[in-house]
Amino acid sequence: MKNNKIYFELPILLVILVCFYSCGISTSTVGTYDQYGRYSTTLVATPSYEARQRKGNLEATEWLAEQKRRNENESNLNEKERSLPDSIVSPKEQLRILERTKKHMKKARDNASHSENGLSRARPNRKWGFIDSAGKFIIPPIYKEAGYEWGDGMLPVSIDGHKWGYIDVKGNMVIQPRFKWANLFSEDLAMVRVFRAYSYSRGYYGYIDKEGNMVIPPKYHYGLPFTQGLAAVDVPHENWGYINTKGTIVIPAKFSKARRFYEGLAPVKLNDKWGFINMEGTMVIPPKYVDSFSFSNGLALVKISKEKWGYINVKGKMIIILPAQFSLPRSFKEGLARVRLKDKFGYININGEIVIKAIYSSALDFKNGRAEVRLPGGNLFFINKNGERL
Numbered sequence: 383m384k385n386n387k388i389y390f391e392l393p394i395l396l397v398i399l400v401c402f403y404s405c406g407i408s409t410s411t412v413g414t415y416d417q418y419g420r421y422s423t424t425l426v427a428t429p430s431y432e433a434r435q436r437k438g439n440l441e442a443t444e445w446l447a448e449q450k451r452r453n454e455n456e457s458n459l460n461e462k463e464r465s466l467p468d469s470i471v472s473p474k475e476q477l478r479i480l481e482r483t484k485k486h487m488k489k490a491r492d493n494a495s496h497s498e499n500g501l502s503r504a505r506p507n508r509k510w511g512f513i514d515s516a517g518k519f520i521i522p523p524i525y526k527e528a529g530y531e532w533g534d535g536m537l538p539v540s541i542d543g544h545k546w547g548y549i550d551v552k553g554n555m556v557i558q559p560r561f562k563w564a565n566l567f568s569e570d571l572a573m574v575r576v577f578r579a580y581s582y583s584r585g586y587y588g589y590i591d592k593e594g595n596m597v598i599p600p601k602y603h604y605g606l607p608f609t610q611g612l613a614a615v616d617v618p619h620e621n622w623g624y625i626n627t628k629g630t631i632v633i634p635a636k637f638s639k640a641r642r643f644y645e646g647l648a649p650v651k652l653n654d655k656w657g658f659i660n661m662e663g664t665m666v667i668p669p670k671y672v673d674s675f676s677f678s679n680g681l682a683l684v685k686i687s688k689e690k691w692g693y694i695n696v697k698g699k700m701i702i703i704l705p706a707q708f709s710l711p712r713s714f715k716e717g718l719a720r721v722r723l724k725d726k727f728g729y730i731n732i733n734g735e736i737v738i739k740a741i742y743s744s745a746l747d748f749k750n751g752r753a754e755v756r757l758p759g760g761n762l763f764f765i766n767k768n769g770e771r772l
Contacts, residue, residue, distance in 0.1 A: 501551065503528060510539070512553075521553035533566030533607070536592065546574070548594075557594040567592065568607035571627060576600045589613070589629070598629035606642055612661065614640040614648070622650070624663070633663035645677040647696060658682070658698070667698040679714040681732065693719075693734075702734040715747040718767060727755070729769075738769040 501512040501520060511523030526543040536548045540559060547559035548567075563575040571589045576596075578586065588600030589608075603616040612624045612632065623635030624643075639651035647658045647666065657669030673685035681693040681701060691711050693702040704711060710722040718729045718737065728740030729748075742755040744762075752764045752772055764772040 501532075503530070520551075521549065529564075529566055531566050533568050533572065534570060534592070536567050536572075538564035538566065538572070548572070556592075557590070562586070565607060568609065569611065569627065571597065571608050571613075573605045573607060573613070574600070587615075598625070606640075610643040610646070610661065612643050612648075614642065624648075633659070642676050645680070645696065647677055647682070649674040649676060649682070656684070667694070675713050679717060679732065681714050683711055683713045683719075702730075702732075704734070712747055715749065716751065716767070718748050718753075720745050720747060720753075726758075729753075738765070738767075 501514060504511055504513045504519070505523065507523055509523040510525040510528035511519050512521040513519050525539045525541055527540040527546070529538040531537075532551070536550055536556065538546050539549050540546045542559075545559035546561045546564035547555055548557040548564065550556050561574040562577050565573040570592060573587055573589055575586050576588065586600055587602045587605045588596055589598035589605070591597050601618070603618055605615040606613055608627060611626060614622055615625055615635075616622050617631075617635040620635040622637045622640035623631050624633035624640070626632050637650040637652055638654075641649045643661065646661060649656055650659050650665075650669070652665075652669045655669035656671040656674035657665055658667035658674065660666050671684040672687060675683045677696065680695060682695075684692055684694055686692050686703070689706060689709075691704045691708065692700050693714070695701050704721065708721045708723060710720075710727075712720040714732065717732060720727055721730055721736075721740070723736075723740035725743075726740040727742045727745035728736055729738035729745070731737045741757065743758045744756045746754045748767065752766055754762055755765055756762050766772060
């Protein structure tokens with residue numbers, strides 16, 4: 383009787399699976415244990431990638447159509463009516479959403495005015511897009527995920543949050559979404575993570591060129607962007623080493639951790655201490671630090687002890703030892719480094735002197751002559767190297 387039941391249920395299950403597939407639905411099984419410790423599986427239906435992709439394309443089309451409709455009716459609407467969301471919420475909630483959206487868009491416009499390509503990320507409808515300094519969308523907000531940095535004129539994005547590809551500064555999808563994750567391009571190569579079925583030697587990360595070709599097979603547990611012709615990679619069953627742009631190991635995988643090359647040196651961890659190697663793999667600054675970071679402006683941030691930080695030069699000489707009351711220091715950028723004094727942030731110069739007072743509740747590194755900061759209880763804004771508000 384039990385076998386007859388199986389023969390009866392099997393054709394029904396096959397029919398269900400065929401119907402799911404034709405509707406763009408994939409299936410998976412989820413295993414559970416009941417109160418008696420018995421294991422059983424349950425069939426779960428999930429949208430296939432093609433279905434999610436179609437949904438993303440439909441959302442993009444609908445968004446563009448909505449923008450066109452609003453532009454056509456813009457002359458008949460006042461400023462407040464144009465800004466309020468369409469959803470039915472209370473007037474108080476509408477104003478709150480409006481104010482939050484204005485702040486977000488203002489910050490995005492400010493970022494765009496100082497960015498290298500004149501674009502900044504903006505997320506008005508839970509999808510990422512890119513605007514110019516005037517607040518106009520150059521790339522529509524249709525991406526569930528988007529990278530923070532452009533590399534070689536390309537940016538990693540994901541329409542559905544599952545597969546990643548790359549767009550150019552005009553929004554063209556130049557490398558179709560097919561990766562599980564993607565990093566920025568650097569020196570014409572980008573590290574990507576592939577899905578497990580396509581991995582080599584139990585590794586999942588490899589490097590592609592600007593045409594999307596896998597030029598370095600995905601055989602690493604992880605990897606960093608290329609700098610100065612080398613990239614740090616985590617080799618399966620070994621440790622961290624460095625490869626060249628052809629994928630050849632040029633510095634053996636013998637380090638427990640490794641970071642990027644800058645100014646001819648890279649921080650590496652060996653025997654639980656950090657030191658620095660040159661581009662031939664020779665340890666030129668002995669591993670004696672609790673932590674260390676890449677060189678920038680001729681100096682590298684190192685952690686001397688649990689609560690003590692300093693900066694060394696390329697010869698390993700200690701140039702700046704930060705007082706004990708300083709915490710959360712950063713590497714030097716454009717001649718200034720962020721530090722925290724008590725519970726406020728400020729900036730020091732290469733002589734270790736505070737040149738911008740520690741008055742900010744948050745502060746970021748300098749880039750293109752400005753840094754984003756926030757005063758306690760206030761909004762974000764930018765300052766120049768003199769500490770003047772922009």
